Amino acid sequence: MGIPLAYNLRNLLVRKTSTALTALGIGLVSWVFIFTLALAGGFESALRTTGSPENLIAIRSGSTAELTSIVTRDAAAIVESQPEVARAPDGRPLATRELVVLWNLERKSGTPTNVVVRGVTARSLSLRPKIRLIEGRLFEPGLEEVVVGRLVSQRFAHGSVGDRIKLAGRQWSIVGVFDSDGASFDSEVWGDVELFMPVFDRPVYQSVTFRLDDPSHLEAVRGRLEADPRMSVQVKREDEFYAAQSATLAALLRGLGLFVTLIMALGAISGALNTMYAAVGSRTKEIGTLLALGFSRGSVLFSFLVESVLLASFGGLLGCVFALPVNGITTSTMNFASFSEIAFRFQVTPPVLLAGMLFAAIMGLVGGFFPARNAARRVLIEALREA
Amino acid sequence: MGNENGFLVALRDVHKVYHRDRIEIPVLQGINLEVREGEFLALMGPSGSGKSTLLNLIAGIDSPTKGEVHVAGESLGTLRPKRLAAWRARHIGFIFQLYNLIPVLTAYQNVELPLLLTRLSGKERKRRVHFALELVGLRVRASHSPRALSGGEEQRVAIARAIVADPTLLVADEPTGDLDAKNAAEILTLLQRLNAELKKTVIMVTHDPHAAARAHLTLHLDKGVLQP
Numbered sequence: 001m002g003i004p005l006a007y008n009l010r011n012l013l014v015r016k017t018s019t020a021l022t023a024l025g026i027g028l029v030s031w032v033f034i035f036t037l038a039l040a041g042g043f044e045s046a047l048r049t050t051g052s053p054e055n056l057i058a059i060r061s062g063s064t065a066e067l068t069s070i071v072t073r074d075a076a077a078i079v080e081s082q083p084e085v086a087r088a089p090d091g092r093p094l095a096t097r098e099l100v101v102l103w104n105l106e107r108k109s110g111t112p113t114n115v116v117v118r119g120v121t122a123r124s125l126s127l128r129p130k131i132r133l134i135e136g137r138l139f140e141p142g143l144e145e146v147v148v149g150r151l152v153s154q155r156f157a158h159g160s161v162g163d164r165i166k167l168a169g170r171q172w173s174i175v176g177v178f179d180s181d182g183a184s185f186d187s188e189v190w191g192d193v194e195l196f197m198p199v200f201d202r203p204v205y206q207s208v209t210f211r212l213d214d215p216s217h218l219e220a221v222r223g224r225l226e227a228d229p230r231m232s233v234q235v236k237r238e239d240e241f242y243a244a245q246s247a248t249l250a251a252l253l254r255g256l257g258l259f260v261t262l263i264m265a266l267g268a269i270s271g272a273l274n275t276m277y278a279a280v281g282s283r284t285k286e287i288g289t290l291l292a293l294g295f296s297r298g299s300v301l302f303s304f305l306v307e308s309v310l311l312a313s314f315g316g317l318l319g320c321v322f323a324l325p326v327n328g329i330t331t332s333t334m335n336f337a338s339f340s341e342i343a344f345r346f347q348v349t350p351p352v353l354l355a356g357m358l359f360a361a362i363m364g365l366v367g368g369f370f371p372a373r374n375a376a377r378r379v380l381i382e383a384l385r386e387a
Numbered sequence: 388m389g390n391e392n393g394f395l396v397a398l399r400d401v402h403k404v405y406h407r408d409r410i411e412i413p414v415l416q417g418i419n420l421e422v423r424e425g426e427f428l429a430l431m432g433p434s435g436s437g438k439s440t441l442l443n444l445i446a447g448i449d450s451p452t453k454g455e456v457h458v459a460g461e462s463l464g465t466l467r468p469k470r471l472a473a474w475r476a477r478h479i480g481f482i483f484q485l486y487n488l489i490p491v492l493t494a495y496q497n498v499e500l501p502l503l504l505t506r507l508s509g510k511e512r513k514r515r516v517h518f519a520l521e522l523v524g525l526r527v528r529a530s531h532s533p534r535a536l537s538g539g540e541e542q543r544v545a546i547a548r549a550i551v552a553d554p555t556l557l558v559a560d561e562p563t564g565d566l567d568a569k570n571a572a573e574i575l576t577l578l579q580r581l582n583a584e585l586k587k588t589v590i591m592v593t594h595d596p597h598a599a600a601r602a603h604l605t606l607h608l609d610k611g612v613l614q615p
Contacts, residue, residue: 001503010491289487292448293548294476294504296469381449384487 002299003290008307011279012314022268022275023315026360029261029268030319034356036257038326038346040250043333046344047246050183051239054215055127058208058225061232065245066100066206073097075231079208082225084217086210088126095210096123099193101200103167106157113332113341115152117167117200118185119193127209131185136161136176141192147176149186151330151343165189168199184242187332187343209238249333265363268315272367276308280375287375288383301376308368309361316360320353394457395556395588396422396445401454403440403611414440416611418454424555427582427589429602437611438592439560445590446479446558447471459555476504480549480587482578484561486541488533494520494544495529501552519547523577539570546577550587557581559591563598575601 012019051057058079059069071079076097079085086094099119104112122141125131135153139145146165153159153174164171172191180186197203212221222235280287287300327348332341403415414437422428430438443449444456447463456463459478466474480501481487488497498519502512520526523543525536533541542562549557559578563571579601581587591602599605607614 004492004496004500004503006496007489007492014491285487286489289481289483289489290500291472292446292475292481292487293501294472294474294479296472298469381443384448384483 003295003303005306008303008310011283011307012311015275015279018275018278019311019314022271022311023318025268025271026312026315026363027318027322029264029363030316030356030360031322032257032264033261033359034319034323034348034352035326035346036254036261037352037355038323038348039257039331040253041349041352042331042344042347043253043342044243044246044250045347046182046184046186046342047242048239049130049181050185051237051242052128052130053237053239055209055211055238056218056221056235057238057241058210058233058235059206059241061226061234063234066098067102069206071097071205071208071233072231073204075233076205076208078228078231079210079225079233082221084212084214084221086213088123092123093210094123094126095208096121096127097193097205098124098207098209099196099200099202100206101196101202103189105152105165105189107155108157110157115156115341116184116188117146117196118188118190119196119200119205120190121193124190124209127211128180128183128185130181130183131178133176134179136174139175139191142195143192144170144172144195145175146172146189146191147178148174148190149188150177150179151186151332152189153177154330155332155343167191168201170199182345184342184344187341253333261359265359269363269367272308272312272364273371275311276304276368276371277374279307280304280371283375284378284383284386287378288380288386291378291380292384297376300378301372304372304375305365305368308372309364312360312362312364312367313357315363316357319356319360323348323353323356393423394421395424395426395459396420396590397455397457398441398444399455399457401441401444401451401456403437403444403449404452414611415444415451418611418613420606420613422588422590424588425582425586426604427579427602428591429599429605430590430592430608431594431596431599431605432608434594436608438608441608442558442560442590442592445556446481447475473504476501476552478555480552480554480557482542482545482549482557482559482562484564486533486538486545486565488541488544488548490533493530493532494525494536494547497533497544498547498551501548501554505552515551516547519551520544522550523547537570538566539573542566542570542574543577546574546581550581550585555588557587557589559589561592561594563593563595571595571598 063069080093080095088094101117102114103117105115106112139147148159158165161174163174225233225235326346329346330343332343398418398420401415401418405412405414432438444451495516498516499512520529523546525543563574575598578589582589593599
């Protein structure tokens with residue numbers, strides 16, 4: 001058994017002010033760290049949950065996003081006519097042809113930003129059962145009506161049911177608001193694809209999303225469609241397609257966040273270093289006594305390291321507490337894959353909090369190492385002589 | 388215990404030299420000393436005579452510049468630091484002038500410290516801590532922190548800590564140096580009881596002739612040399 005934990009805990013409590021200030025510094029850095037992970041995680045989640053693993057998406061070969069894709073009417077018909085495509089109750093293929101354009105709309109704050117305007121069919125909702133209307137009704141095909149995602153309704157001027165928005169020179173009535181359970185569709189405006197095509201002067205679709213009657217047919221259908229000489233398409237699982245779109249920006253968000261965090265961490269580690277050096281300095285005689293009683297230098301090193309990690313863990317806990325209110329708050333960023341705004345929620349999940357705690361503990365370990373080593377290297381006889 | 392020629396403590400031609408700014412300061416010069424098990428020895432001498440240094444060498448917290456120190460069957464100069472620490476934990480009970488209790492721990496926890504270096508169960512540790520506190524008359528103060536104790540009480544807790552692991556040798560460096568006469572007398576009586584009833588060998592450094600009078604034998608050091 002080593003030096004009891006009570007020794008470290010009580011020493012931290014005795015030095016209330018320096019403990020609190022150091023823990024606060026570490027807590028703030030942990031908060032930034034958790035904030036960064038929650039931001040990147042929320043963004044990733046929004047795009048990851050946009051796609052369903054049961055759906056496939058056909059886009060032009062070489063395209064990485066719908067925006068740069070072209071799927072002709074003929075190609076769409078070929079995709080839908082594959083015998084493995086599942087059938088809707090009405091016997092028609094469970095597939096939807098979609099058009100994607102960017103349109104500049106004004107946020108409630110007054111600043112304009114690009115929003116994805118998606119032309120959809122009645123099948124779009126069948127393929128995405130998580131999407132549900134939370135207000136109003138679905139648009140009528142052929143009429144200048146649209147439905148908007150929940151976040152568009154919340155964040156954009158004139159985004160409520162009954163309002164009218166201007167798209168492609170026409171006024172469109174907002175007749176409903178839908179919720180896609182955190183997916184990026186919440187940041188989109190949907191209308192009738194067959195009406196959008198002439199209005200937006202687009203003779204082609206951007207994608208065809210469809211479902212197979214049996215998921216095991218994926219490779220066969222993919223191989224056949226991608227080899228079809230009449231068209232140039234690639235077929236991907238919808239969830240993988242959207243997850244890939246989030247990868248670059250999520251990595252960038254994490255990278256920038258971590259860079260800022262690491263710079264701040266240097267300051268917090270210095271704080272821990274100072275606090276622990278002061279602790280070691282003021283307890284030289286105690287260290288001497290412990291060594292004289294027979295505790296090894298390793299025990300002393302470990303004990304001070306534990307104290308530093310405990311101190312940092314208090315900070316980590318503070319960081320977690322600071323971060324919890326951020327959970328679920330909606331923010332937005334430019335999705336580089338679609339050049340449109342995507343709104344998403346911060347996700348302060350248990351793994352993110354655990355990562356924040358671990359990061360704090362590592363700061364404590366790094367900040368405490370040299371003071372702890374200093375304590376363990378004290379010359380016993382000199383330590384005992386300290387007043 | 389394989390003691391040196393039947394002595395619990397045996398020092399052979401021990402020298403200790405300190406260096407300060409390239410100046411050699413001889414503190415002990417050719418000390419030869421033998422202490423039998425069960426003795427109560429007092430070391431007296433003026434300040435700077437080297438008595439605390441001698442005690443530290445015997446307790447294994449300092450090493451001689453020259454000579455051999457045999458205590459409790461070990462030649463201390465041959466022990467590596469980790470083994471020396473374990474040896475101290477097993478054989479030496481320390482009583483310091485300023486008690487050296489850990490201020491953030493309770494009396495109970497301070498006394499328990501040496502037992503944390505043993506393989507004793509929690510139950511056995513508890514029994515021993517209570518026994519030691521009982522012996523020094525402070526069982527009722529077990530949960531008190533050192534700040535809540537008087538100087539005499541603190542020293543009694545320190546004595547409980549020194550004996551709790553049943554060490555071979557008690558070394559006391561001016562154990563009454565910071566106490567008033569009444570408390571000093573109580574501490575000396577306690578040391579005498581430990582020696583007489585528990586058969587503990589005690590080596591005590593003191594300035595006080597009254598304290599030294601409680602010992603079986605008093606040796607005088609002057610300028611690093613034991614006086615005949």
